[in-house]
């Protein structure tokens with residue numbers, strides 16, 4: 001096969017059916033021109049296309065019927081169909097008959113059509129034209145990368161101003177996230193860190209719409225995304241997951257080894273009164289029982305969390321409740337912040353400000369108790385064999401991380417005399433001893 005035909009075979013292609021008047025035709029030409037300038041191939045028929053755009057006409061009933069019939073044809077011949085044009089002004093008329101269409105936009109919306117095509121069939125990468133490598137520019141080391149799955153948040157935690165800055169939740173379609181993840185792994189990334197403001201809510205705004213990746217149907221929801229990511233040859237680590245009931249379904253994926261048995265859940269407090277004042281999502285869930293169940297189903301699960309002490313109105317009793325909860329939850333990794341007001345946050349108006357010295361005292365008590373728990377959890381891993389990803393190499397030791405350590409925020413595994421390792425290598429080690437936050441290990445032969 002020549003280079004040219006190879007390129008043609010791998011270039012994403014779009015088919016276009018244009019119905020209706022010359023104005024619609026001009027819209028179609030505009031869309032096609034933009035598609036070509038972005039590097040897409042224009043396919044002559046349904047079968048040759050990766051995706052089909054139907055530009056509809058809704059002028060009279062006959063034209064509407066023809067448009068609906070054409071959408072049906074495109075769906076049965078191709079399956080991936082975007083609808084635009086005059087009929088798109090009433091999307092419900094289309095969706096009620098053809099619920100499988102990927103997206104519907106109205107007339108003269110070439111910009112929106114392109115955005116939709118980009119998200120369902122990512123634009124091709126042209127190394128001669130694009131200055132950005134596939135997967136985008138990254139500031140992280142080559143072997144790990146953050147994978148952002150949504151932007152914004154639908155909650156109103158009283159200490160947070162993110163929703164007012166970034167708006168409501170907007171999830172990225174699963175196919176698009178997977179394309180980015182795949183490109184990162186192809187480029188040598190070995191660990192994907194899934195992030196967002198509210199990872200568990202992924203897909204809610206899209207009503208869990210069906211999307212496609214590797215020619216399979218997936219729902220745009222966290223469980224499906226985790227399963228799809230688990231097919232890639234990389235560690236997958238989930239951050240900012242609130243304990244919604246559906247999170248339980250992720251645990252079997254961790255137990256099977258599809259994604260890392262690691263959950264970053266920002267609990268923030270344990271007192272129901274304070275959680276209510278904080279307006280935390282999923283605050284009513286019985287978290288201790290859930291944690292115990294997760295560990296029964298996946299004993300190696302590592303849980304990291306963050307907490308705030310000294311929130312307005314936090315009494316001695318609330319704080320003692322938090323310590324009791326912590327003693328029972330025995331979380332592996334914990335960060336703790338002393339509450340401080342953020343300009344524009346609702347919590348600033350709450351009564352019962354906690355004096356700074358008291359915040360400080362509570363923070364120390366909290367950290368001391370957690371250090372003991374963390375040390376106990378780590379010591380249980382001494383003697384075991386684990387895989388470690390190497391971040392830094394020094395003369396006589398290397399610094400790596402186990403499945404239980406996210407970069408920057410958790411502990412490290414210090415590997416003595418590792419011999420010929422480079423950053424990004426994944427090596428097997430035996431854990432020899434532990435301290436409050438780190439593990440110390442030696443490389444296993446092989």
Ligand code: SF4
Nearest residue numbers: 153155157160162197
């Ligand atoms: S802290 Fe609350 S409001 Fe802020 S981003 Fe997280 S869930 Fe949303």
